[in-house]
Amino acid sequence: MRPRPIRPRMQPSTFAAISSVLVEGFQVDAAAVSPESALDQLGLDSLALMEFVFAVEDRFGVRIPEERLDPRQAGVTLAQLATLIDEAVALKARGDG
């Protein structure tokens, strides 16, 4: 099943951390990284995209449920990824994550 749409309401600090993972860990040009950038337009293949999401999850110590995100799906933006991370962090802080 396709993950349901994500309405982006991310924290700027979350986006900044995700950007640094992309630039430092995956050699993506910083100029190409904005909240509106789509994951599938970053020049990473599907395997690298999944490694990237793993790296972001590890950075925040959370997991995004598979049914919430498939990074290979066309058009998913970095802002949407950041929003999912914020949700997972909030869930974890409440103690049910």
Next chain:
Amino acid sequence: MASAAAAPVAVTGSGVVSPIGIGIAAFTDAVFAGRSAVRAHAIDLVGLDVPLVPVAAADFDAAAVTSPSRVPLDRATAMALVAADEAARAAALGEGSVAGERLGVYWGSGMAGASTFETTLRTVYVEHRRMRPTSVVTTMPNAPTAELAVRFRARGAALAYACACASSAVAIGEAMRAIRAGAIDVAVVGGSESLLTPGVVAGWQAMRVLAPLAPDVSADAAARACRPFAADRAGFALGEAAAAFVLESIDHARARGASWHWQLTGYASNCDGVHITNPDAEGQVRAMRAALADAGLAPAALGHVNAHGTATLAGDVAEAASLVAVFGAHRVPVTSTKAIHGHLLGAGGAVELLAAACALVAGRLPPTANTASVDPAFAIDLVTGSARPAPELRHAMSSSFAFGGTNAVLVASRCE
């Protein structure tokens, strides 16, 4: 002997990452000096009776190597890329040197990604981390082959050979055959192995084939742990390495103006078909004779053998008997460079061919380090002490006799 030989294949470039040196110049220097890289190494595992083993590690930073496929690299794959880059530079193999469909990759490794797999499983079982999405492609046996194919845009056959300690010798020989047969014009060939993680090292130690070290062993004694063909031999050290060559048909090499100093002239492989570990002199003799016949050479034409020479009790007995059977009264000078770089497993055939090529090019025979005198039971001319001048050297052999019974023998010849 009348030359019934098949065509030689040019070796237009070489590269190496090894415990005794990174790059051809450093490697050559250490080979002739007989400088050992073997050290005492503590296995970081609980419950071992013998925690200290002899190991030859390469001074190599895998983190500095980028994967052409942008996936995490196994250490051996990183070594393979660096060695192959050196070989390609030496061969001036640039874009447009060869059509992609005419370029192959033939690569050998005994256990390829086993050390990465071990490390990954450790994080899963001990640290309760996840398997990563790239764990399969990092550890699959053809990972080095695939990364090399992407690096060089090779679109001919890209084949991974796994026949334990004969893997890279087989890979080189099979590439030679493919070039002779006209299937490809050029091949990036060789082998890589890096298995110095605790579990794999402990596995080798458990077979009791590694040279024993006293708990208070000195650095000097550890460096001399491996003594091939000596009466007091006691086993080998594990090492890690990659060696690469650019093989090329003579016509293709000439047409693009490449230069080369030595070429491959003979190859044979077979199997003992007898036992999973015990070597069998009969199979080794057949392999050496077949490789000589492939090169169109009589035994007396050979001036040097870089032996398999593992320094195990049984292994050296079988090999000495094989050498006597093949070369008889000719008493070809024999070296085992395993004394200094350790047993490189799947990379061994490629690295030892490189050492034999160093001898051909320099007209000198490397010594068998650590062995003061040959076991009197062996009627072979072992090169001991220091390098021996051999200005007339024209043809050399490198032998690899593997677990599983696979024997692979390569013959290399100096160009006039």
